[in-house]
Amino acid sequence: MIWQQVYDPLSNMWLSTLLAAIPVVVMLVGLGFLHMKAHWAAGAGLVAALIIAVFVYNMPADMAGRAAMLGGLTGLLPIGWIVLNIIFLHQLTEKNGSFKILQDSIAGITEDRRIQLLLIAFAFGAFFEGAAGFGTPVAVTAAILIGLGFSPLAASGLSLIANTAPVAFGALGTPVITLAKVHGYDLMEVTAMIGRQLPFFSVLVPFWLIWAFAGRKAMMEIWPAILVTGVSFAIPQYLVSNFIGPELVDIIAAIISMVCLVAFLRVWQPKNIWRTTTLRGHESGQGEGEAPRAITKHSRADVIRAWTPWAILTVFVFIWGLPSVKTALNGIFSPAFPMDGLHNLIEKMPPVVKQPTKEGAVYTLNLLSATGTGILLSAIVGGLVMKYNPVQLVGQFFKTIYIVRYSLLTIVLMLALGTLTRYSGTDTTLGLAFANTGVLYPFFGTLMGWLGVALTGSDTASNVLFGGMQKVAADQLGLSPNLMGAANSSGGVMGKMIDAQSIVVASTATRWFNHEGDILRYVFFHSIALACLMGIFVTLQAYVWPFHLMVN
Numbered sequence: 001m002i003w004q005q006v007y008d009p010l011s012n013m014w015l016s017t018l019l020a021a022i023p024v025v026v027m028l029v030g031l032g033f034l035h036m037k038a039h040w041a042a043g044a045g046l047v048a049a050l051i052i053a054v055f056v057y058n059m060p061a062d063m064a065g066r067a068a069m070l071g072g073l074t075g076l077l078p079i080g081w082i083v084l085n086i087i088f089l090h091q092l093t094e095k096n097g098s099f100k101i102l103q104d105s106i107a108g109i110t111e112d113r114r115i116q117l118l119l120i121a122f123a124f125g126a127f128f129e130g131a132a133g134f135g136t137p138v139a140v141t142a143a144i145l146i147g148l149g150f151s152p153l154a155a156s157g158l159s160l161i162a163n164t165a166p167v168a169f170g171a172l173g174t175p176v177i178t179l180a181k182v183h184g185y186d187l188m189e190v191t192a193m194i195g196r197q198l199p200f201f202s203v204l205v206p207f208w209l210i211w212a213f214a215g216r217k218a219m220m221e222i223w224p225a226i227l228v229t230g231v232s233f234a235i236p237q238y239l240v241s242n243f244i245g246p247e248l249v250d251i252i253a254a255i256i257s258m259v260c261l262v263a264f265l266r267v268w269q270p271k272n273i274w275r276t277t278t279l280r281g282h283e284s285g286q287g288e289g290e291a292p293r294a295i296t297k298h299s300r301a302d303v304i305r306a307w308t309p310w311a312i313l314t315v316f317v318f319i320w321g322l323p324s325v326k327t328a329l330n331g332i333f334s335p336a337f338p339m340d341g342l343h344n345l346i347e348k349m350p351p352v353v354k355q356p357t358k359e360g361a362v363y364t365l366n367l368l369s370a371t372g373t374g375i376l377l378s379a380i381v382g383g384l385v386m387k388y389n390p391v392q393l394v395g396q397f398f399k400t401i402y403i404v405r406y407s408l409l410t411i412v413l414m415l416a417l418g419t420l421t422r423y424s425g426t427d428t429t430l431g432l433a434f435a436n437t438g439v440l441y442p443f444f445g446t447l448m449g450w451l452g453v454a455l456t457g458s459d460t461a462s463n464v465l466f467g468g469m470q471k472v473a474a475d476q477l478g479l480s481p482n483l484m485g486a487a488n489s490s491g492g493v494m495g496k497m498i499d500a501q502s503i504v505v506a507s508t509a510t511r512w513f514n515h516e517g518d519i520l521r522y523v524f525f526h527s528i529a530l531a532c533l534m535g536i537f538v539t540l541q542a543y544v545w546p547f548h549l550m551v552n
Contacts, residue, residue: 001060003355004347004356009057019056020429023049023417024455025524027500031517032524038504038516039406042413049417054341064420066342071419073363075412075501079135079457081372083505086139088400089379090509091119094308095384095396099187101306103104104296106148110265113150114210114222114274118229120144121162122206122256126233127314129163130250131321132371133171134458135505137163140313142500142509150277152512154213157279157522160497160506164530165202165233166250167493168194168457172321173246175489179463183471185485188245193486195241195249197537198217198493199234201530202253205421206230212526215280222270225261233262251318282522297488313375320374336364342423351435352428352469359423397550407508410516414500418456431466435473442542443535445470445484446491450531453495457502462492479542487538494531497523500502513551 008016026047030036036044046068053059093099106116121141128137138159145155168175176194180187206226210219220225236253297305319325338344343360349356367373383393421427434448435441448470452462463485470484496502503516503523512519 002345002347002358003060005059005349005352005428007349007352007425007429011256013429013433013436016056016429017433019052020421020426022052023421023426027414027417028520031500031503032520033517035517037406037514038500038507039413041516042410042417042500046413046417046420049420049424049426050117052426055418056427057424059424062341063345064424066339067420067423068416070339070342070361070363071416072412074419075415076408077365077367078370078372079415079501079505080408080411081377082132082368082371083139083411083508084134084400084404085133085375085379086136086143087404087508088397089309089313089375089382090143091396091400091403092379092383092386092388092393093306096149096388098306098309098386101298101302102144102310103148103304104298108297109262110269111275112222112270112273113277114147114214114218115225115261115265115270116148117145117158117162117209117213118206118225119258119261120148121159122229123254123261125159125163125232126166126250126257127169127254128317129166130172130248130254131314132317132374133167133174134371135502136317136371136375137166138502138505140356142506146510148277151279151283152221152507152515153283153518153522154277154279154509155510155541156503156506156512156515158209158213158359159509160519160523161212162528163502164493164496165198165205165237166254167496168198168489169237169246169249170459172251172323173249175459175463175492176246178460179467179485179489182464183467183485185467185471185482189482190485190489191246192242193480193482194246194490195238197486197490197534197541199238199520200236200344200537201490201493201534202237203227203230204533205530208526208530213279214274214276218274218280220247221272221274224268225264225270228264229257229261233257264530279522287491305385308385309378311380312382312385316374316378316381317371319473320369320371324544326366326369328552331367333368334364334366336362338362346423348425348428351472352432354468354472361423381548403511404508406411406513407504410504411501414457417459421455422461427452427465428469430455431469435469438477439541441477442479442484442487442539443532445473446487446535446538447531448532449491450495452488453492454499454527457496457499459489459492459496462495463489483538483541487534491534492537494534498527 030041125137125141142159339361346359434444435446474481474484
């Protein structure tokens, strides 16, 4: 039996939208204001989503259960698998002392915590976003920052804020490639349009990052370094996206940004060294007057050994991100399991799509090609290089599973919630509320992308969810479909910092368990403010000269 989605089940769009929002509100309120543990908040949101789907949207109960199960499986692989294995690697480097040497080597480049943030959270994180995506950059950078001595809130929140500008081209361009493939956009045209939106924010975000960390005055003290970091990322981001394609945008831009910043630091250093590792205005210990920390000098060989596991990780993640490698590994082992009772039994309906379209529901066990597997192999190779024996590696791996058990449960529940909202159509109801805003649509259409990522945790998923709706609405309003398709992806990057799975990844990487609500409260303002700025910018592109010339 085919079940067709209904987006206004109460025949009143206001009431339908309010009810559709209940599951997300339950989870966010539980997490951010009631201080519930993340897995309890996610569980409560999932229960609410099941009730709304079955009793308001009239979704068959067995379909709702199967949709939640599909989401839970997706939570384990690929997201949970990445988190587990990056924490495994971090555990190995901490246990043998190499992480301390790595910390000292970074401090040798600069003791200034603000510049360390630019180097690690923004530039290094952008590389991992471009190579792997799906939570990898936040897991890696938050783990490194906590090892450098940053407070858990600073390491978590700032990693999330930094991981915005590169997201649209993450995982070798997967979000924009998927947008074009699924909804019929011209790949190069929509890639170029995103490349005319994000570079402005690639310059802004490093300034925003340091302002959020240390305040306006401290930000202005290092403005030359921030400008070098942002501009050296933004220019390659624009050039590669407009003249080459989406696959290598982040990787090329991140490498150039890191090289330019390190080179610039050879000829320039801030007058005042900022050594505080806490967030100004949010934690005690603000200021720049802490005593200099003695930096232990290590031999070149020791520094190379300390960086070797992370270099191995970089190589493995890059290789695992290559489409040819993924295809080859999937050819060896990648069984697909259509979800009986769900696969092709749900139809998306107009105006979201031009004609009724069946929703597939296939779980692919792509264990070999999963980014987490590449991370696991890099951890094993790195562990052997660090002189662990196989028995020690196995023991440490199972210890890591115990450490992150509740985080994995939370990710499973949150992905179950997000997948259920997609198949029940409740998230589409929320999207339609944005689509009915007329002349303000460029602004609110951008926020639709933000909402999509906040709900699903993925710019790719948001593009699949709302990319078609953006095209339909743009045609009806006489706007450029490429502009609004790009806006969906560019606006979505600002939702990445508040999506539940990213917050759990950050709290797990910093071992700040059960503080997901603290992280959410801290990053929420930054997320909505940057999303609104992106919406204003897209509105200028749509209506104001000379920005409209960029649409053609």
